[in-house]
Amino acid sequence: MTLVNDAAPPAVQSTGRKFRAFTAKHLDELTSRAGLSSDQRLAIQAVATVLPFRTNSYVVDELIDWSAAPDDPIYRLVFPQEDMLPAADVSRIVDLLRKDAPKAEIDAVAHAVRVKLNPHPAGQMELNIPSFGDGVLPGVQHKYRETVLFFPKQGQTCHAYCTYCFRWAQFVGEPSLKMAGDDVARLCDYLVAHPDVTSVLFTGGDPMIMGEPVFRRYVEPLLELDQLESIRIGTKSLAYWPQKFVTDPDAYDMLRLFERVVAAGKNLAFMAHFSHPREMESPVVREAVRRIRDTGAIIRTQAPLIRSINDDPAVWESMWRTQLRMGMVPYYMFVERDTGPQDYFAVPLGRAYEIFRDAYKNVSGLARTVRGPSMSATPGKVCIDGVVEVAGEKVFVLRLLQCRDADLVNRPFFAKYDPEAVWLDDLRPAFADRFPFQAAPTGER
Incomplete structure (x- = not known):
């Protein structure tokens, strides 16, 4: 780590004007x-x-x-x-x-x-918000056993909005569609009551829209919980406002906070969203990445596959190669979710697999940390592992990277190949009457 003394680092010339x-x-x-x-x-x-x-x-x-x-x-x-x-x-x-x-x-x-646009896909409001004590926990989602998502009240906007964003309902000014909370003490009580939780993901909006004093108020109490192995920050800030970590007034303080998280024995995972190689070309992005990595944080990268924007294996190969050179870890290629303008951005699953495969085969093993194409669907994160022919039938080979039912994680299953399918709900089981995560019909044992 380089930010260990009390002297602020030298100023770096911003490549853009003051934030507007x-x-x-x-x-x-x-x-x-x-x-x-x-x-x-x-x-x-x-x-x-x-x-x-x-x-x-x-x-x-x-x-x-x-x-x-x-x-x-x-x-x-x-x-x-x-x-x-x-x-x-x-x-x-x-x-x-x-x-x-x-x-x-x-x-x-x-x-x-x-x-009509399915503002909260994958049962976010119906299935993921836990009850605790005398009611639900605002701003908390608990979909997978070991991971809790938290939506800080002050982080419910972004430096810029992506047109494909599956969180679009957070930004339209309708309180009934928004997820947000500010009771970090109650969050900590919930975590202690659920010792299987080892990771908290700050999401939004974008947590990095917050100033350091506000973000610190949410983070510091979590550092006292021995059960937590990692704290994650889901953010687009490196792509849309890298000055946050270089020339903004609280840049140094935010980096020092990152150091404190790491010093407390937590893995600080900075989940950076990069959707196109151009977002990594600016010198200020490279400097921001260097500074964040110097705190001991690990930057993992992810993005959805978006028609008309990055639906080309050369684009993904370029992104993963650049990320690797910059010291970041390629993590996920997502399938555009079934919400908002999905019809505009969706890429058929068969084509999505081809794009992933053609990019993946051209990068070194160090960049093959990336997983995908992955659908964040109601049962969990469903990955398309391949398109093959089995017993004379063309099928998708699928696998749950995460699941509400942890026993189903990493078990392969099959779906009939459909060239028009863009989401899990478009698929039908192959070699079975239902998918592993689907309940048996009433009366069947």
Whole structure:
């Protein structure tokens, strides 16, 4: 570790201006830079009444190639597209915007569209929120035996929103759709009552939107729990605002907090979301990565496979090679989840496996720490291990990397091959009448 004395490290020149957020009110101005017509810009504004939009000066000025917009992959990562939603829904909202309808009327239509988009997939609200003491634990999810997710109340936004984000419901201003909590004492009591839990994952939103004093208030009590082996931070900050760890006012203090976690004997896993190689090109990203690694934290990388953005094995090979050179650990390729604009971004599972395989075969064993393509579905994380022919039938070979029923972890099973399938629910069992995680029909023993 290098940040062991009390002297702050020397300043590093930022590659971008001071943080400035852009929201839906800036959409018309920004999308005009992409050469879109007024009708196209209005349609995008209509989509932004349903799905959240937020970006910042670093993304706009440093990452987007405006000469290639609207086809530029980073542009598509953060800016809504008019065909992300059903045409009829977009047209209805466009009509309301054109006639300057009351906000309440527009909000009501937007809400109705959101409800159809499966805002909380994989039983997040019904199955994952635990009861404890005299009620449920706000902001806590406990899906797998050894891991608890915590959504800090102050971390319920991001430096910029990804258009594919499966947490989009956190950002649309509807309290009934949001998960958030701030009672860390009650969280600790829950962990002590469940000694099998060895890992806490801070998620959101993005926990790294918080300043160091606030984040420290959540982290410090966890350092006293011997049962915890690891603390994880799920974040897109390295891609969208690496200045957080280099030139922001509390950068040094945040890094010192990371050191304290490691010194307390916990594995600090910094779960970095990188969706495209360009997000790792800036010198400030490389400096941020170096500083985080110097604290003793391990940076693991993950991202979903997204149509029109990174659905190319060369893109993933480039990402994994770059991450390895920078000292990061490739961790997951996810399948785009069954929520929000899934139809816009989804890649068929057969093609997803081909992309993963073709990238995986071209990297060294050190980068083959990555797993995927993985679906974070209701029963658990289902990985596609292959497409093979068994007994004359073409099938997917599947495996649960994580499961609500721990006894099913790492046991292979099969699904009939379907070239159109994009999610677990599209698949049918092969060589069996049900998948291992499905209950037997009533009356069957």
